[in-house]
Amino acid sequence: MWRDAVLVAGKDLHIEGRAKVALNQVGPYAVVVLLLFGFAFDQDRPLLVQAAPGLFWMAVLFSGLLAVQRSFTLETADGAVDGLRLSRLEPAGIFLGKAAAVGAQLLVLEALLAAGIVVLFHSELTGAALLAASALVSTAGVSAAGVAYAALSMGLRVRETLLPLLLAPVLAPIVLAATEAWRVALGLSSGDGWRWLGLLGCFAAIYLAGGVLSFGALMEET
Amino acid sequence: MLLSVRLRAVVALAGRYPLLAGADLDVRPGEIVVLRGPNGAGKTSLLRVMAGLVVVAAGEATVLGLDPMVDARALRSQVGLLGHRNGLYDDLTAEQNVLFAARAARRPKQSVPAALARLGLDGRLVSVPAAKLSAGQRRRVALAAMVVREPRLWLLDEPHAGLDAEHRALLDLLLREVAAAGATVVLASHEDGATEALAHRAVTMSGGMVAGGVLDEPLEPPAAKTVPAAPTLRAAPPEVVPGVAEVPSVA
Amino acid sequence: MNGYVLAAWLSCGGLLTLYALRTLRRERALRRSLSPEDPKWR
Amino acid sequence: MRSARVPSSTRATRALGWSALAALAVTTWWGLWVSPPDVVQGQFVRMLYVHPAVATMCYAGFGVCALASVAWLWPRLRSPRWDRLAVAGAEVGSVFCAATLLTGSIWGRASWGVWWTWDARLTLTAILFALSLGYLALRRAIDNPHSRALVSSMVALLMALTVIVDHYATDWFVTLHQGETLLTPDPTVHGWQLATMLVSFLGFGLLFAWMVVHRYRLEVLEERYETEGFAFALQARRAESRDAGTSGRALAPAVPAVGTAAAPAPLRAAPAVEVPVR
Numbered sequence: 001m002w003r004d005a006v007l008v009a010g011k012d013l014h015i016e017g018r019a020k021v022a023l024n025q026v027g028p029y030a031v032v033v034l035l036l037f038g039f040a041f042d043q044d045r046p047l048l049v050q051a052a053p054g055l056f057w058m059a060v061l062f063s064g065l066l067a068v069q070r071s072f073t074l075e076t077a078d079g080a081v082d083g084l085r086l087s088r089l090e091p092a093g094i095f096l097g098k099a100a101a102v103g104a105q106l107l108v109l110e111a112l113l114a115a116g117i118v119v120l121f122h123s124e125l126t127g128a129a130l131l132a133a134s135a136l137v138s139t140a141g142v143s144a145a146g147v148a149y150a151a152l153s154m155g156l157r158v159r160e161t162l163l164p165l166l167l168a169p170v171l172a173p174i175v176l177a178a179t180e181a182w183r184v185a186l187g188l189s190s191g192d193g194w195r196w197l198g199l200l201g202c203f204a205a206i207y208l209a210g211g212v213l214s215f216g217a218l219m220e221e222t
Numbered sequence: 223m224l225l226s227v228r229l230r231a232v233v234a235l236a237g238r239y240p241l242l243a244g245a246d247l248d249v250r251p252g253e254i255v256v257l258r259g260p261n262g263a264g265k266t267s268l269l270r271v272m273a274g275l276v277v278v279a280a281g282e283a284t285v286l287g288l289d290p291m292v293d294a295r296a297l298r299s300q301v302g303l304l305g306h307r308n309g310l311y312d313d314l315t316a317e318q319n320v321l322f323a324a325r326a327a328r329r330p331k332q333s334v335p336a337a338l339a340r341l342g343l344d345g346r347l348v349s350v351p352a353a354k355l356s357a358g359q360r361r362r363v364a365l366a367a368m369v370v371r372e373p374r375l376w377l378l379d380e381p382h383a384g385l386d387a388e389h390r391a392l393l394d395l396l397l398r399e400v401a402a403a404g405a406t407v408v409l410a411s412h413e414d415g416a417t418e419a420l421a422h423r424a425v426t427m428s429g430g431m432v433a434g435g436v437l438d439e440p441l442e443p444p445a446a447k448t449v450p451a452a453p454t455l456r457a458a459p460p461e462v463v464p465g466v467a468e469v470p471s472v473a
Numbered sequence: 474m475n476g477y478v479l480a481a482w483l484s485c486g487g488l489l490t491l492y493a494l495r496t497l498r499r500e501r502a503l504r505r506s507l508s509p510e511d512p513k514w515r
Numbered sequence: 516m517r518s519a520r521v522p523s524s525t526r527a528t529r530a531l532g533w534s535a536l537a538a539l540a541v542t543t544w545w546g547l548w549v550s551p552p553d554v555v556q557g558q559f560v561r562m563l564y565v566h567p568a569v570a571t572m573c574y575a576g577f578g579v580c581a582l583a584s585v586a587w588l589w590p591r592l593r594s595p596r597w598d599r600l601a602v603a604g605a606e607v608g609s610v611f612c613a614a615t616l617l618t619g620s621i622w623g624r625a626s627w628g629v630w631w632t633w634d635a636r637l638t639l640t641a642i643l644f645a646l647s648l649g650y651l652a653l654r655r656a657i658d659n660p661h662s663r664a665l666v667s668s669m670v671a672l673l674m675a676l677t678v679i680v681d682h683y684a685t686d687w688f689v690t691l692h693q694g695e696t697l698l699t700p701d702p703t704v705h706g707w708q709l710a711t712m713l714v715s716f717l718g719f720g721l722l723f724a725w726m727v728v729h730r731y732r733l734e735v736l737e738e739r740y741e742t743e744g745f746a747f748a749l750q751a752r753r754a755e756s757r758d759a760g761t762s763g764r765a766l767a768p769a770v771p772a773v774g775t776a777a778a779p780a781p782l783r784a785a786p787a788v789e790v791p792v793r
Contacts, residue, residue: 082275082305152670158656169646203680210673430756475559478547492607503740
């Protein structure tokens with residue numbers, strides 16, 4: 001299974017390397033989203049600093065949605081899905097491969113966005129360990145849930161609008177917990193950040209396990 | 223000799239619409255069968271049922287000795303399907319696409335250059351991203367990906383579409399060679415001319431059903447029966463000829 | 474009787490009644506269009 | 516308050532319907548007139564007779580959906596019954612969830628002066644409501660009954676897991692919501708208020724059961740409509756091949772008995788006339 005995952009992730013990242021969609025389109029989009037948030041709070045500095053983690057994770061949620069949709073248009077564009085179904089790759093391997101590829105792209109975006117909030121929202125990144133750990137775990141959760149639901153809605157008629165509707169509530173708890181963890185890390189709120197990290201780990205585990213177990217059925221033609 | 227494909231009264235649905243409304247078909251290993259019929263007759267659905275990709279709502283289906291509904295994954299890894307779309311990744315080059323197909327089918331990487339050459343794809347073409355290739359070239363890359371997977375059952379949907387004369391001959395030669403090697407080939411096609419010379423048997427589809435698909439050969443031939451000679455390249459095996467004769471010319 | 478209390482009761486009752494009626498209407502519509510065979514509720 | 520006449524074919528559901536109506540009538544009568552206003556909350560206490568009961572039924576609905584989905588996923592137990600029960604539970608659950616949010620926010624407006632507070636319990640119910648809309652939208656988007664059942668039961672399980680983990684997440688979240696008034700060892704509610712609350716649970720419970728039964732029956736009818744429609748489409752498809760007159764030999768198509776339906780009954784006017792509102 002792991003060998004399949006590496007193969008699929010390699011393929012996706014190779015395509016990304018050549019097409020540079022994440023870098024040229026999703027990245028700038030995320031930064032623009034941050035700018036829009038900035039305008040919305042119209043330079044009310046203390047409020048911006050308070051809201052920075054929340055806005056950061058909202059931007060990550062939106063770009064995660066785009067990255068996942070992009071990851072599956074690759075497959076459906078020319079009917080490559082049938083190739084995957086007929087191959088000897090294990091569905092769980094395909095799932096982990098695609099999730100890893102989306103996760104990697106998201107991590108790059110998060111680094112970009114972190115720079116964004118430092119510049120735009122003047123927040124200083126303290127508590128780096130908790131920041132990085134919660135970012136890593138929540139990215140795993142977001143990409144796992146994203147890839148699972150994208151596969152599920154791949155064959156459907158209304159998938160462009162159905163995927164965000166399905167995914168948003170599922171990702172809401174992750175965004176909530178990640179925001180809280182970051183607020184603690186940035187010293188914006190008291191409380192035990194590591195407990196939020198535990199909760200994030202819980203969600204990531206559920207979505208990863210759920211994806212691995214059900215991906216075979218999810219890839220079937222509906 | 224066991225039939226490689228045996229379908230009896232197979233019904234396949236798309237929502238409530240019956241793509242197949244009771245299709246019967248028998249195909250023997252080493253045989254090339256062409257499916258003819260108007261658009262929407264169910265040719266593509268029949269191919270996808272044989273590939274184990276479409277749910278069989280009713281009827282029996284046995285492909286390569288396996289039941290598509292029970293052990294779909296085992297069946298799928300032995301089947302090659304070339305649909306209307308080529309299933310390529312636009313951003314990968316021709317060689318990378320075929321390489322991915324090979325490794326996904328757990329085949330050795332060394333067989334990739336040979337497969338590409340087999341379809342006349344060599345030199346500069348190999349390192350051109352799929353997006354920049356012409357329809358015919360993309361078709362040949364998809365065929366190369368299939369060659370490299372070495373499936374036992376070849377299912378092709380309008381394979382000749384988009385190929386020029388030279389490459390059609392190349393395709394026919396390839397299919398004959400593969401069939402002679404014991405694989406089973408079923409292709410759907412509109413062009414009577416191209417497939418006339420190629421196919422051992424032609425069946426007609428319309429309204430989700432197949433005419434002339436059934437061979438009178440029982441599924442489990444008695445052991446005593448000698449194994450009929452593998453169908454020679456062009457000469458249709460004697461006992462099949464009546465089948466072909468029966469098929470009236472399509473209005 | 475307090476405005477909020479009334480609002481809560483009416484809105485909740487209204488919502489549930491609407492849903493009940495919608496289900497019954499759809500059920501009657503379906504039953505009319507099906508053949509008169511006696512429905513066996515498995 | 517509820518004037519809906521409750522026509523239903525079998526005696527049991529009619530009885531269920533009338534008893535639900537009776538219990539709800541008593542709840543209304545006691546809740547609005549008989550029980551005394553609360554010493555602290557004054558008239559607002561009357562909302563106590565709606566909100567908790569409706570919220571409980573909301574969770575009951577999704578509980579039924581999750582359990583039915585588990586049953587459907589269990590190879591031995593698999594049968595279309597569970598799938599129908601799952602969708603019935605989910606749909607009725609989402610209606611009660613909407614009612615819960617409605618009454619909850621009205622109560623919030625009354626006692627805390629604001630329509631919506633980022634209170635733990637409210638957020639959880641809102642997430643649940645969004646998940647249920649996703650679930651129902653997903654079911655409408657898939658035609659193939661088998662894969663629809665498979666995919667929606669997996670989503671239902673995921674929903675249940677998310678709700679359970681959310682439950683603990685929201686406990687660490689600052690919660691304004693006062694604890695379980697009823698289930699706490701020494702209930703602060705007694706006398707008339709307790710009696711009315713119990714009746715409200717009974718009334719809404721019966722209503723919940725009645726709705727699930729009817730929604731289940733609707734699913735059965737819909738499936739039979741699909742099957743009959745399919746038989747109709749099958750004959751039309753066959754006619755297509757006969758009209759084309761392509762085959763020398765007469766095709767001897769034994770009409771395969773599809774799925775659960777017995778031989779399709781003779782069809783009267785084309786069923787497409789009364790397309791059920793989805």
